[in-house]
Amino acid sequence: MPASDVTAEDIAARLSAIGLTTRMEEHAAHTSIEAEVPESLPAESWREALEVVAEADRFGLVATSLNGRTLWAAVQKAVPATGDVRGPGRQR
Template structure:
């Protein structure tokens, strides 16, 4: 299985091929990749965008009230094994 870093790198490269600039935001449990979409995109660019997004764990498209569009994708990080989960001698 590919590491999170490798998957993020592949996704941002694929977005670049589609003519988009990616922004990567790290969160505790996932890495989110965002790209602002131009007002007009070719069918080929849309296909490349969707191919990049579908390789991630979740993705979506946000459309703002002013018509701006933001595509996002998230890659989940593996669970932290350092802290025992509740139920393993950590009952409430």
């Protein structure tokens, strides 16, 4: 299993352990993890959740009056070790 998959699964598991319901989605270049954050989440759990998502490549919080608060994280998939990793026309 690629390291990026392990990282994404670890983030989801640790957010679940805090008591948040998580969902993961695979994309072409990254894996996203989202968790709905209840209004009643204690401050200590918030700190722990932020420490967890800080291990991702990107993270944030979406808050709306209609849908509540969603904490999200994105873990980039590994770059291939061989092949055209520098893009078309950039090979040596």
